[in-house]
Amino acid sequence: MAFAHPIGGVRPVRSSRRRGYFVPVLLLTPAMLWLTVFFVVPTISLASQSLQTGDIDNGYTLTWNFQTYADALARYWSHFLRSFGYAATATVGTLLLGYPLAWFIAHRSGKYKNALLVLVVAPFFTNFLIRTLAWQIILTDTGPVTGFFRATGLTSVLQAVGLTNNDTLLFSPFAVVSGLVYNFLPFMVLPLYASLERLDTRLLDAAGDLYANGWHTFWRVIWPLSLPGVVSGTLLTFIPAAGDYINSKLLGNTQTVMIGQVIDAQFLRVLDYPTAAALSFILMITIIILVGVYVRIAGTEELV
Amino acid sequence: MTKPTTSSGPLRLVGLTRHFDDFVAVAGIDLEVPAGSFFALLGPSGCGKTTTLRMVAGLEEPTAGRIYLGDEDITATRAYQRRVNTVFQSYALFPHLSVLDNVGFGLRQLKVADWKQRSMEALELVQLADRSRQRPRQLSGGMQQRVALARAIVNRPEVLLLDEPLGALDLKLRREMQIELKRIQQEVGITFIHVTHDQEEAMTMADTVAVMNAGHLEQVGEPAALYDRPATAYVASFLGQSNLLPLEGFSDPGGEFVTAHAHGNGLVVERAQLPKGMPLDGGFAEGAPSVHLGIRPEKLRILSPDEAPSANRLGGTVTDASFTGVATTYLVAMPWGQELTVTRPNDGSLRARPGDAVVLGWDPHQSFVVSEAL
Ligand SMILES: Nc1ncnc2c1ncn2[C@@H]1O[C@H](COP(=O)(O)OP(=O)(O)OP(=O)(O)O)[C@@H](O)[C@H]1O
Ligand SMILES: [Mg+2]
Numbered sequence: 001m002a003f004a005h006p007i008g009g010v011r012p013v014r015s016s017r018r019r020g021y022f023v024p025v026l027l028l029t030p031a032m033l034w035l036t037v038f039f040v041v042p043t044i045s046l047a048s049q050s051l052q053t054g055d056i057d058n059g060y061t062l063t064w065n066f067q068t069y070a071d072a073l074a075r076y077w078s079h080f081l082r083s084f085g086y087a088a089t090a091t092v093g094t095l096l097l098g099y100p101l102a103w104f105i106a107h108r109s110g111k112y113k114n115a116l117l118v119l120v121v122a123p124f125f126t127n128f129l130i131r132t133l134a135w136q137i138i139l140t141d142t143g144p145v146t147g148f149f150r151a152t153g154l155t156s157v158l159q160a161v162g163l164t165n166n167d168t169l170l171f172s173p174f175a176v177v178s179g180l181v182y183n184f185l186p187f188m189v190l191p192l193y194a195s196l197e198r199l200d201t202r203l204l205d206a207a208g209d210l211y212a213n214g215w216h217t218f219w220r221v222i223w224p225l226s227l228p229g230v231v232s233g234t235l236l237t238f239i240p241a242a243g244d245y246i247n248s249k250l251l252g253n254t255q256t257v258m259i260g261q262v263i264d265a266q267f268l269r270v271l272d273y274p275t276a277a278a279l280s281f282i283l284m285i286t287i288i289i290l291v292g293v294y295v296r297i298a299g300t301e302e303l304v
Numbered sequence: 305m306t307k308p309t310t311s312s313g314p315l316r317l318v319g320l321t322r323h324f325d326d327f328v329a330v331a332g333i334d335l336e337v338p339a340g341s342f343f344a345l346l347g348p349s350g351c352g353k354t355t356t357l358r359m360v361a362g363l364e365e366p367t368a369g370r371i372y373l374g375d376e377d378i379t380a381t382r383a384y385q386r387r388v389n390t391v392f393q394s395y396a397l398f399p400h401l402s403v404l405d406n407v408g409f410g411l412r413q414l415k416v417a418d419w420k421q422r423s424m425e426a427l428e429l430v431q432l433a434d435r436s437r438q439r440p441r442q443l444s445g446g447m448q449q450r451v452a453l454a455r456a457i458v459n460r461p462e463v464l465l466l467d468e469p470l471g472a473l474d475l476k477l478r479r480e481m482q483i484e485l486k487r488i489q490q491e492v493g494i495t496f497i498h499v500t501h502d503q504e505e506a507m508t509m510a511d512t513v514a515v516m517n518a519g520h521l522e523q524v525g526e527p528a529a530l531y532d533r534p535a536t537a538y539v540a541s542f543l544g545q546s547n548l549l550p551l552e553g554f555s556d557p558g559g560e561f562v563t564a565h566a567h568g569n570g571l572v573v574e575r576a577q578l579p580k581g582m583p584l585d586g587g588f589a590e591g592a593p594s595v596h597l598g599i600r601p602e603k604l605r606i607l608s609p610d611e612a613p614s615a616n617r618l619g620g621t622v623t624d625a626s627f628t629g630v631a632t633t634y635l636v637a638m639p640w641g642q643e644l645t646v647t648r649p650n651d652g653s654l655r656a657r658p659g660d661a662v663v664l665g666w667d668p669h670q671s672f673v674v675s676e677a678l
Contacts, residue, residue: 200396205363221400224400225399
């Protein structure tokens with residue numbers, strides 16, 4: 001552009017150009033340095049670790065040993081599947097619970113809006129571990145929740161769909177998914193709230209005026225306009241939930257081990273660093289692919 | 305369509321009322337709008353026009369009163385069940401849908417198979433067919449307004465509510481759309497209820513005009529009737545300019561005319577124009593509502609000395625003369641201090657200059673009487 005109008009004075013264009021680059025670069029530098037030190041370097045070292053052979057006592061050497069990946073996948077593919085299954089279920093759960101909640105806070109809470117938003121993030125004031133341990137008490141066999149599920153016959157329903165093994169709730173897939181839903185609910189509610197709050201309620205009048213009942217108004221107006229919030233909320237929930245190892249450890253059993261738990265064990269107890277690194281890498285790549293496909297399907301770039 | 309598109313009958317509002325907490329936005333409106341008529345609702349900002357339309361559309365629940373469409377009481381039905389469409393004051397176009405999908409929204413809800421074709425026709429009507437694939441926010445305010453218009457009209461409802469649908473358009477486009485709207489209305493026979501601030505727009509387009517003020521209807525009638533025979537001083541001043549002479553009483557010489565007394569002048573007034581129960585025996589009682597004689601500026605003439613004597617004569621002094629091209633507007637000060645506005649066409653008749661002493665006259669059929677506490 002600067003050369004399109006040579007007579008128009010190159011000087012001012014140049015100087016504004018220089019200023020146009022200098023400030024953003026300056027502002028980006030800290031973030032770039034941060035990312036380099038804490039993301040790029042560890043990722044490269046993780047990649048290299050996963051291709052090394054050796055053991056903890058005699059040290060490791062880089063041998064480009066891709067066999068580690070094949071072995072890791074062969075041994076732990078079911079854990080991967082389970083992790084993504086639990087994470088997806090938990091994401092759907094947080095969406096189903098979070099959407100009405102976010103709508104209520106955004107459009108129906110009146111003067112209590114801020115108080116409710118604080119309540120949504122209130123669990124963060126407590127440690128993640130403590131919060132999850134609390135669910136052991138909530139779901140305990142003699143507790144009211146289990147009692148309610150038994151009384152209403154919901155325990156047999158859960159058992160039938162394979163979320164529990166008997167008529168108890170704790171140490172089951174159900175407990176793990178419940179823990180995930182609970183722990184990641186704020187990550188779903190906040191982005192949903194942000195996009196629902198922006199929604200112009202006059203559009204709902206317009207939809208009603210144009211013969212859309214409540215259900216159609218939701219599907220044709222509210223839902224599409226809230227998709228940016230839905231996409232960020234589900235990503236913020238699914239990604240950490242897929243790699244989570246606390247919930248499966250504290251609320252699950254030996255049949256509910258998630259991949260995060262495996263990686264944790266490989267790194268810290270088995271001390272098989274290459275396998276742990278390879279598993280981490282597979283998890284990362286899989287998530288990137290899933291997210292890429294998901295975002296492509298949701299078509300967020302077309303949204304408002 | 306799922307229901308017939310022909311108008312099923314008049315729209316009737318009975319005691320329609322809406323409160324917002326303590327505030328009375330609409331204070332008991334009784335109104336009948338004949339099927340297929342073009343009805344204009346005119347009033348100042350905040351007088352409750354939008355609130356009234358929203359109640360008719362089913363978007364606002366009346367605090368009291370009923371709404372009938374034909375024989376059917378639709379007060380309790382939901383917005384989506386009413387064959388009524390609205391052009392919203394704020395457009396309320398769906399930002400995530402293309403212009404075409406916006407226009408087709410209602411038809412698709414009604415499961416109309418050829419919604420696409422009909423929507424394109426509606427877009428052609430508002431001259432936006434070439435923008436059908438764009439998003440609303442890519443259009444100018446006036447274009448968005450026309451999309452909103454197309455989106456409502458395309459459904460061929462029984463009643464179309466237009467909340468200042470031409471407000472964002474420039475004068476030329478506004479005139480074009482006024483003619484277009486009128487044409488559409490006559491073609492399809494939909495009842496139009498058109499809300500506007502613009503009295504000229506209301507009078508040129510509508511069969512019937514209702515003037516609204518502070519939540520109630522001041523007067524309903526044909527445009528000419530409202531202009532020539534306003535029932536209240538409010539209507540008189542809202543629809544154009546008028547000179548209001550305070551009256552002190554009437555006396556009755558018998559016949560078609562009575563005599564009104566204003567500052568020592570006897571003015572001739574048509575008997576038929578007097579409000580009911582007006583005393584004709586001299587002065588008004590203490591504390592009675594004030595009575596005014598109204599004369600439109602263009603109905604006042606400046607009498608030349610050789611002219612036949614007029615029934616009504618008022619002498620005064622010209623204080624200002626402003627030339628506006630087709631006409632000249634004079635301010636004429638009366639001996640009691642009031643300034644009357646006189647508009648004379650520039651047709652070569654007598655011209656006056658500031659400082660001139662003039663005599664004003666008018667035809668007694670052209671004045672009107674309003675009575676109320678001002
Ligand atoms: N949802 C609401 N809550 C409280 N007051 C309201 C509400 N909607 C309208 N009002 C009040 O009712 C009155 C009438 O409003 P309305 O929108 O009907 O006016 P309008 O005649 O359409 O004015 P305008 O010409 O400016 O559009 C206003 O004083 C407004 O403040
Ligand atoms: Mg309004």
